[in-house]
Amino acid sequence: MKKKILAMLMASAMALTMTACGGSASQSGSDSTADTGSDAAGGNHKISVILKTLNSEYWQAVSAGINQAADDLGVTVDLQGPPSETSYDEQLNMIETTLGSSDAEALVLAPLQPDVATTAVANATIPVLSVDTTFTSDKLVSYVGVSNEDAAKSGGEYVAEKLGGTGNVVILAGVQGDTTSEDRVKGWTEGIEAGGCTVLDMQYTDAVADKAVTTLEGLMQQYPDQIDAVVCHSDDVAMGAAQALQSMGKQDDVVVCGFGGISGATPVKEGSITATVDIGAYQMGYDCVARALDAIEGKTIDSFYPSDPTIIDSSNVDDFLAKLAEWKG
Incomplete structure (x- = not known):
């Protein structure tokens, strides 16, 4: 990673x-x-x-x-x-x-x-x-x-709540056939649907940021003005999604949630992504x-x-970054 x-x-x-x-x-x-x-x-x-x-x-x-x-x-x-x-x-x-x-x-x-x-x-x-x-x-x-499924489910529930219980979400998965990716897709789906939102589409990104950029650009063209949130296999994929949204001037219109927590904290602090699931x-x-x-x-x-799992967003990111600094010694 x-x-x-x-x-x-x-x-x-x-x-x-x-x-x-x-x-x-x-x-x-x-x-x-x-x-x-x-x-x-x-x-x-x-x-x-x-x-x-x-x-x-x-x-x-x-x-x-x-x-x-x-x-x-x-x-x-x-x-x-x-x-x-x-x-x-x-x-x-x-x-x-x-x-x-x-x-x-x-x-x-x-x-x-x-x-x-x-x-x-x-x-x-x-x-x-x-x-x-x-x-x-x-x-x-x-x-x-x-438990990748449980952690992703908590992230899906957070995103659904962020959208007010209605809206369309796309899932940017990792590598097709990889157990970790499939468990996270299942968890994302469960949390999103339990919160009243719809999974509009799911695409694989091979767990790399570059492919996440092109994949989300394609999805944004396929579903113009229909995507309210993007949930991602990892924080790297989330950063690729954020890059795609920024290039299209949509960074303020779409919720982006990463997965992993450690490398996603700084992007959350900077406002590049909305949240990350710390594992x-x-x-x-x-x-x-x-x-x-x-x-x-x-x-x-x-x-x-x-x-x-813990959701890291603007409400607690400063405390989390302080912990990271302490761990680094």
Whole structure:
């Protein structure tokens, strides 16, 4: 997920892992690793967390939650992530190394390739949890993340209320056939229709801003003066929609709602988009460490711990941006 201010955050991501919760960090080759934790009530258990990357604003927020949980619970966390979300081999190597030679007592994984993760953990002898993105495995004890359908439904309800319970909405989806995209489309539709509005059309954008621009331009021509709101697969897609509306002089006429929260906050503050659905990145990070500790200690845990979606708009964006600044350290 490319972020609007990715360049700034890439510079600060390593600073976060070096400073948060008194931990230490080191980087070599193409991966990043951080150890954080303290000798407290948690018994100084060691948990390995492998994210999709550490080099983005979204994953920086997840990392902040992880670091805070390590400090609060008194555990040691080996936090790792490859340099990008396409560094498949690097992440696989991290998984294999953790399971083969580390002293970690639990593994938390945000898989870049769920099918690969299934194979990689097949012989795991420690509890395995997933965060943000899940996968299928009999070794997986719990998933800590978002229900995309529920989160999108909350966004659809917000948009319907914003329109006063009447109006036409178009959905800019992600990649056709992708489970995440289809779940979000279903949720958007449920929320919009429950609020009394109509889904006028749905088009795929391959989850990229450039295609969102051309797709919405085409829809605006197909449905002249009929589109009251646009709901989007991600904040990047929402920014593409906002660009299309601005080029047509319609930016003040159409409600635009993104999805993700982290990279959508600044556009909301600037007025480029109306709102975004925050999916609780910090909460995911904190909870995955807490649940991993429960698993280590033999406690019964649920198979799914959903984060709580929050709508970020002009009424609360300043508070949310303040939290982001705090997480960045």
